[in-house]
Amino acid sequence: xTIAPAIGTELTAVTQEAPQPGWWRxxxxxxxxxxxxxxxxxxxxxxxxLVTPYDPSYQNPSPGASMNxxxxxxxxxxxxxxxxxxxxxxxxxxxxxxxxxxxxxVATALAVIVGVTGAFLGGFWDELLSxxxxxxxxxxxxxxxIVVLGYFPNKGEAPTIAVLALLLWPWGxxxxxxxxxxxxNRDFVAASRETGERTWRIIAFEIVPNEVSLIAASFVNTxxxxxxxxxxxxxxxxxxxxxxxxxxxxxxxxxxxALQLGAWWWFVPPGLAVxxxxxxxxxxxxxxDELGNPRLRDASSASRIAGRWLRPADPTPVLSExxxxxxxxxxxxxSFSRSSxxxxxxxxxxx
Amino acid sequence: MSFIIxxxxxxxxxxxxxxxxxxxxxxxxxxxxxxSIMAKFPNLQPAAYRALEALLGVGNPGSIWHQYWAYLADVxxxxxxxxxxxxxxxxxxxxxxxxxxxxILVGTATVIAFLVGTALGIAAGWRHGGGLDRVLPGLxxxxxxxxxxxxxxxxxxxxxKVHVFxxxxxxxxxxxxxxxxxxxxxxxxxxxxxxxxxxxxSIAGWMLQMRNVMITTIGEDYVVAAQAKGLSxxxxxxxxxxxxxxxxxxxxxxxxxxFVVSGALVMEIVFSYPGIGLLLINAVTSNDYPLTQAIFxxxxxxxxxxxxxxxxxxxxxxxxxxxxxxxx
Numbered sequence: 051x052t053i054a055p056a057i058g059t060e061l062t063a064v065t066q067e068a069p070q071p072g073w074w075r076x077x078x079x080x081x082x083x084x085x086x087x088x089x090x091x092x093x094x095x096x097x098x099x100l101v102t103p104y105d106p107s108y109q110n111p112s113p114g115a116s117m118n119x120x121x122x123x124x125x126x127x128x129x130x131x132x133x134x135x136x137x138x139x140x141x142x143x144x145x146x147x148x149x150x151x152x153x154x155x156v157a158t159a160l161a162v163i164v165g166v167t168g169a170f171l172g173g174f175w176d177e178l179l180s181x182x183x184x185x186x187x188x189x190x191x192x193x194x195x196i197v198v199l200g201y202f203p204n205k206g207e208a209p210t211i212a213v214l215a216l217l218l219w220p221w222g223x224x225x226x227x228x229x230x231x232x233x234x235n236r237d238f239v240a241a242s243r244e245t246g247e248r249t250w251r252i253i254a255f256e257i258v259p260n261e262v263s264l265i266a267a268s269f270v271n272t273x274x275x276x277x278x279x280x281x282x283x284x285x286x287x288x289x290x291x292x293x294x295x296x297x298x299x300x301x302x303x304x305x306x307x308a309l310q311l312g313a314w315w316w317f318v319p320p321g322l323a324v325x326x327x328x329x330x331x332x333x334x335x336x337x338x339d340e341l342g343n344p345r346l347r348d349a350s351s352a353s354r355i356a357g358r359w360l361r362p363a364d365p366t367p368v369l370s371e372x373x374x375x376x377x378x379x380x381x382x383x384x385s386f387s388r389s390s391x392x393x394x395x396x397x398x399x400x401x
Numbered sequence: 402m403s404f405i406i407x408x409x410x411x412x413x414x415x416x417x418x419x420x421x422x423x424x425x426x427x428x429x430x431x432x433x434x435x436x437s438i439m440a441k442f443p444n445l446q447p448a449a450y451r452a453l454e455a456l457l458g459v460g461n462p463g464s465i466w467h468q469y470w471a472y473l474a475d476v477x478x479x480x481x482x483x484x485x486x487x488x489x490x491x492x493x494x495x496x497x498x499x500x501x502x503x504x505i506l507v508g509t510a511t512v513i514a515f516l517v518g519t520a521l522g523i524a525a526g527w528r529h530g531g532g533l534d535r536v537l538p539g540l541x542x543x544x545x546x547x548x549x550x551x552x553x554x555x556x557x558x559x560x561x562k563v564h565v566f567x568x569x570x571x572x573x574x575x576x577x578x579x580x581x582x583x584x585x586x587x588x589x590x591x592x593x594x595x596x597x598x599x600x601x602x603s604i605a606g607w608m609l610q611m612r613n614v615m616i617t618t619i620g621e622d623y624v625v626a627a628q629a630k631g632l633s634x635x636x637x638x639x640x641x642x643x644x645x646x647x648x649x650x651x652x653x654x655x656x657x658x659x660f661v662v663s664g665a666l667v668m669e670i671v672f673s674y675p676g677i678g679l680l681l682i683n684a685v686t687s688n689d690y691p692l693t694q695a696i697f698x699x700x701x702x703x704x705x706x707x708x709x710x711x712x713x714x715x716x717x718x719x720x721x722x723x724x725x726x727x728x729x
Contacts, residue, residue, distance in 0.1 A: 080538070185415045187656060190704050192663030193681070193697045194419075198426055200685050200693055274545075275660075281547055282667045286682045300550065304671070309557055310568075321550035328545025329538075336541070339613070386411040 081337020087330035091323075095147045098140030106137040106294050120315050127315035130306045138294045139319050145295040147327070149211055149280050154273035156215035161222025161268055166253055166261075168223075169230035177383035180227060184387060187220040192279055199288045207290060210283065214276050222268035229261050267338045274331040281324050296320040404722070408712045412705045419701045423694050424472050428465075481695035485687070492695045495680060500699070503676030506592050507665040510599035511658070518604040519650055522611025523643045529616055540605035548664035552598045552671040559594060566594040570673055595672045599665050610653050614646040621645075648719055655711035659704045666700070 077085070103125075110116075110132025118128040126135035168179035195213055202209045233239065234257065242256050258265070283289055284297025287305075291298055303309075303317035475481070481492035525533035543551075560568040567573070572587040618624060619642050627641045669678030677696055684692035716722045 083538075181411075181414075184411070185418050188412070188415050188659070188705060188708055189419050189422075189701055190659035190663050192660075193666070193700045194422070196681065196685055197423070197693055197697045200688070200690070201427060278547055282549065282664070285547075285549055286667060286670060287686055304553070309553055309561065312561070314557065317550075317553060321547065321553065324550065325542060325546040328547075329542045332541045332545050333538070336609075386407045386414075 078337045078340045080333045080340070084330045084333030084335075084337055087326060088334060091143060091147060091327050091330065094140065095144040099144050102134075102137035102140050104134035104137045106133060106141050107292075109133055117311065117313055117316075126319055127313070129302065129313075129316055130308075135299075135316055135319060138299050139296075139323065141294040142296045142299050142320060143323055143327075145207070145293060146277055146280065146297065146324070149207060149214075149295070150273040150277035150327075152211050153214045153218065153276035153280075154269050156211070157218040157272045157276070158222055158265060158269040160215065160219035161272075162226055162258065162261075162265060164219065165223035165226025166230045166257055169227040170234055170249070170253055170257065172234075174383075176227075180224075180387065181383055183220045183223045183227070186217070187224065191217045192282065195279065195283060196286070196288055199283065207293070210280060210289065214279060218272050218275060222265075222272060225264055225268055226261060229264050230257055233257060233260055263338055263341065267335055270331050270335045270338065274328055274335075277324065277327060277331075296324050404716060405709075405713060408709060412709055416702060416705055419698065420473065420476060423698060424469060427690065427694075476698070481698075482691040484684075484692045485689045492692050495692065496677075496695060496699055499675060499677050499680045502674060503666075503669070503678065504703075506595055506669075506674065506676065507599065507662060510596040510665070511603065511661050513596075514600040514603045514661075515607050515654055517600070518607025519611045519647065521604070522608040522650075523615055523638065523646070525608065525612040526615025526619065526646070527638050527642070529619075533612075537609070540608060543602060544605035544609075546602060548598060548602050548668040549671050551602050552595070552668045555594055555598055556671065567591050570675070592674075595668060595674055598668055599661070602664070603661050606657065607650070607654075611646065611650050614649050615642060618642045618646040644718075648715065651711055651715050651718065655708045658707045658711075662700060662704060 074082070110128065112132070115128055115132035116130055118124055118132075120127045124134050124136065126139065128134060129138075164179055164183065168176040168183075194217060195210075198213050199209060239252060239256055242252050247256075280289070280295070281297035281300065284291075284295055285300045285304065287301055289295070289298055289301075291301065297320075299320040300317060303313070303320070308314075308316040479493050481496070484490045484492050484495055521533065525531070525537075528534075556568060559565045567590065570591060572584060572591055624637060624641050627637045632641075666676075666678030666681060669676045670682050673679060677700065681693065681696045683689070684696065
């Protein structure tokens with residue numbers, strides 16, 4: 051009894067050392083720019099709506115207030131009906147980010163559940179789940195979203211979030227499955243299985259923590275696509291047009307001929323905001339990629355020897371998928387997937 | 402050929418899933434959509450009313466299985482019903498008019514973007530840390546811009562401010578579509594800016610992916626061995642590194658084609674380009690359910706077909722795949 055706490059404290063001391071204090075410095079420069087940019091937008095989303103100079107929906111009836119170019123009173127000008135563009139932008143950034151992040155969380159959770167469970171259980175369930183994943187991967191999401199949302203009488207935020215989350219999980223699930231296949235036969239998993247841990251415990255406490263960087267990458271990707279899709283949907287009018295998001299701003303700008311009237315201050319800010327949020331996420335993702343795959347890092351990490359850039363010891367590439375024996379129905383299902391073509395193990399078995 | 406046949410079966414399953422989703426969506430939505438449509442379009446005939454009821458599964462159209470089989474039979478005859486917003490035009494007629502525009506524009510532009518992006522990716526991967534890597538952040542910015550917004554900016558710059566390109570439509574007004582030079586040249590002229598939009602916004606994605614695979618491939622032992630043997634750089638790049646790096650790139654092409662096509666559809670709206678995208682937006686805004694659903698099916702089938710073509714190309718490009726095909 052007296053020994054146990056001692057071991058415990060020792061262990062926590064060791065684990066506390068694991069996340070090195072210099073993690074920020076180890077982050078690739080691209081990722082740093084991405085983090086800073088994204089944090090700026092999150093801050094804007096939190097503070098922005100509290101400090102809007104005007105009510106974004108207030109329509110100024112006086113004819114002089116319509117289509118004003120940027121000025122001291124309206125930093126980003128006004129719309130056709132005299133609404134303040136800056137106020138709309140501040141509110142819109144919050145709504146768009148909110149939607150992207152919620153979809154990201156839900157879709158990534160689904161991806162982890164489907165991908166990890168399938169790969170861990172193996173056999174029939176794995177093949178069935180990856181068949182479903184592949185089918186939904188190949189059906190284009192945006193047209194399906196348009197069809198589904200077209201039937202909702204009030205195209206508010208909730209149905210958009212639900213449908214987006216239901217359609218965006220297959221990408222992550224695919225990646226998660228491949229990674230789980232690669233680590234499910236490692237010793238530490240076998241050890242915990244031998245000690246009699248339950249399946250869900252192994253998945254939740256042994257496997258998933260080893261995939262955190264992949265989950266992060268998949269989350270960032272999903273948020274990126276969710277924001278892009280929601281903006282595109284709003285732009286074509288499949289959204290709650292009474293709320294202010296970056297997409298609805300672009301919709302009104304387009305439908306009221308902002309372009310033809312030369313009102314660049316109306317459609318450039320929301321589009322630029324979307325593009326910058328997107329850039330931040332892409333940069334973040336490349337950074338995460340480089341963290342996991344040192345070969346992609348900038349040449350600065352390489353040293354020049356005899357006129358050639360040499361990178362320090364290349365790590366063994368991570369196998370995207372470990373080929374495994376498949377029998378019966380599972381093998382039959384697998385033969386329809388694209389990866390079956392390059393599955394050497396199966397080829398050997400057949401000869 | 403057995404791999405191709407198995408993939409074909411997979412795409413048939415995917416197509417069936419899309420068809421089934423398409424069938425059940427309107428039946429899962431509460432409320433009577435037919436009444437609201439009929440109220441909106443007073444010129445509809447009673448026949449259209451019954452057709453709509455059958456499509457949306459309201460009223461008393463028989464058992465669900467009966468409806469399902471009737472629906473599958475209709476689709477197999479390319480009978481998507483009657484358009485509501487452009488009554489009494491058939492949905493298949495409207496699709497037939499819009500499809501060639503989109504296929505030629507989006508198809509050509511996507512293939513060009515893929516080829517150029519892959520070539521740039523090979524160069525950037527080979528000269529890792531070189532000049533092309535410097536423009537990467539800019540390319541990432543281009544990639545992050547929504548297609549339609551980029552289209553808006555290009556329009557503003559090249560059609561509104563400087564009148565280099567036409568502002569909208571697929572061809573000049575007053576021309577009669579047909580196989581004569583006036584029309585074809587006008588159509589090409591009008592498609593340049595939309596095509597440029599697709600190429601510029603999607604090129605970065607292909608380039609980044611190819612660059613990353615290329616860098617990983619160059620580190621492989623067989624590439625180092627090829628260099629050690631003293632082969633020319635050109636030979637090492639193209640027959641050793643790029644040839645292997647292109648396989649994941651092709652698979653990525655298959656997966657990404659849906660995103661590219663979806664983006665291009667929204668982009669068409671900005672240019673009022675008379676393709677599927679513009680048809681889709683008009684159908685959505687006017688609650689033209691038969692047309693919307695038919696467009697979803699057409700786009701899905703096109704993406705499935707593109708994927709099948711990618712599979713066939715992979716078999717031809719990858720010697721391992723060819724060898725396996727031969728031993729079967």
